Amino acid sequence: xxxxxxxxxxxxxxxxxxxxxxxxxxxxxxxxxxxxxxxxxxxxxxxxxxxxxxxxxxxxxxxxxxxxxxxxxxxxxxxxxxxxxxxxxxxxxxxxxxxxxxxxxxxxxxxxxxxxxxxxxxxxxxxxxxxxxxxxxxxxxxxxxxxxxxxxxxxxxxxxxxxxxxxxxxxxxxxxxxxxxxxxxxx
Numbered sequence: 001x002x003x004x005x006x007x008x009x010x011x012x013x014x015x016x017x018x019x020x021x022x023x024x025x026x027x028x029x030x031x032x033x034x035x036x037x038x039x040x041x042x043x044x045x046x047x048x049x050x051x052x053x054x055x056x057x058x059x060x061x062x063x064x065x066x067x068x069x070x071x072x073x074x075x076x077x078x079x080x081x082x083x084x085x086x087x088x089x090x091x092x093x094x095x096x097x098x099x100x101x102x103x104x105x106x107x108x109x110x111x112x113x114x115x116x117x118x119x120x121x122x123x124x125x126x127x128x129x130x131x132x133x134x135x136x137x138x139x140x141x142x143x144x145x146x147x148x149x150x151x152x153x154x155x156x157x158x159x160x161x162x163x164x165x166x167x168x169x170x171x172x173x174x175x176x177x178x179x180x181x182x183x184x185x186x187x
């Protein structure tokens with residue numbers, strides 16, 4: 001009973017729950033530091049992943065930006081202004097964009113494809129997004145959060161889950177082939 005009493009009325013004023021949490025935490029620390037439980041590459045857990053975070057600002061409303069990102073005719077203008085079709089020798093086909101969550105899209109002559117994971121009008125677009133040069137079945141997540149910013153708006157953009165080594169190329173591609181021509185379309 002002496003052990004229980006010391007847990008219940010510790011001299012430092014700790015409650016029984018705090019004392020139990022402290023004992024369990026110390027015990028867990030001993031187990032983890034013993035080397036018998038380790039998480040790492042052999043467990044299939046990666047602690048290193050590339051991601052892209054950008055916040056381009058535009059002189060347009062979130063509604064106007066949403067329309068440009070989700071309307072095939074509008075986004076075809078973005079593609080043509082980007083110069084990507086000529087630079088990459090891609091076919092000059094209009095963008096194909098479904099207006100429904102779960103619907104497909106094909107951009108830049110079909111080089112960029114995917115599906116809309118979530119569409120919240122004038123607020124958010126989340127896509128399973130892939131480049132044609134990636135291995136079959138490999139998709140990343142592109143998230144466009146539309147936020148009012150002063151007299152215009154910004155896109156809080158996050159891109160994750162893409163193949164290792166692609167971050168620099170993708171980051172510059174978003175700027176050159178999405179944000180810069182989108183600013184021209186929205187002007």
